[in-house]
Amino acid sequence: MQKFTSDDFVTMPWKNGGGTTVQFASYPAGADHASFEWRVSAADITTAGPFSLFAGYDRSIAILQGNGIALELDSLHATMLTRDNKPFAFRGEQQVHVSLLDGPVKDLNIMTRRACWTHTLEKLQFSGSMQCAMQADQIFIYNTRGATVHCRTLAGRELECGIGEAVLIDATDGDHVDLSASDTATLYIARLTAKRNDQ
The missing domain is CATH 2.60.120.10 (Jelly Rolls)
Known part of the structure; x- marks a missing residue:
């Protein structure tokens, strides 16, 4: 993380x-x-x-x-x-x-x-608490506006992600990330998946 x-x-x-x-x-x-x-x-x-x-x-x-x-x-x-x-x-x-x-x-x-990775990008607005599914080898979370977001992995790692900051989390930290914010936060979430030899 x-x-x-x-x-x-x-x-x-x-x-x-x-x-x-x-x-x-x-x-x-x-x-x-x-x-x-x-x-x-x-x-x-x-x-x-x-x-x-x-x-x-x-x-x-x-x-x-x-x-x-x-x-x-x-x-x-x-x-x-x-x-x-x-x-x-x-x-x-x-x-x-x-x-x-x-x-x-x-x-x-x-x-x-394209030969090495695939990705998706989504916009997420939330407040309170939620689970963000990993669904990738790595997940990159960018906080674009609103509240500071607290990120916690199943491995017990925790970080605060303020406006204009980002967090990169590896799948070895668990299959989801717990997110919490005291007010509405707007995030962009990029999921990055490495291609295997058989893909």
């Missing part, structure tokens, strides 16, 4: 040089654009333009702040994405052009190398 705060985040240029990304976590640690197997990051989008190409990766994106974006994939259609939408999944080799709906946004990005 590992906690990530702003002291751990790394700011780096986009692969295409069009902006900057704040990397929350990646595997393996220290990997660059060409070698990471999975990565969780956030980016500020201030102008219209293309996304970087990541051939061989699967991607999911969600809006953390701002009024939203329009994503045009392979020049075929546009998908509107706001904070109220579910995360949107696409392939890293698709040609993606983004337009701002009304002002700049901050987005959350999950990327997994």
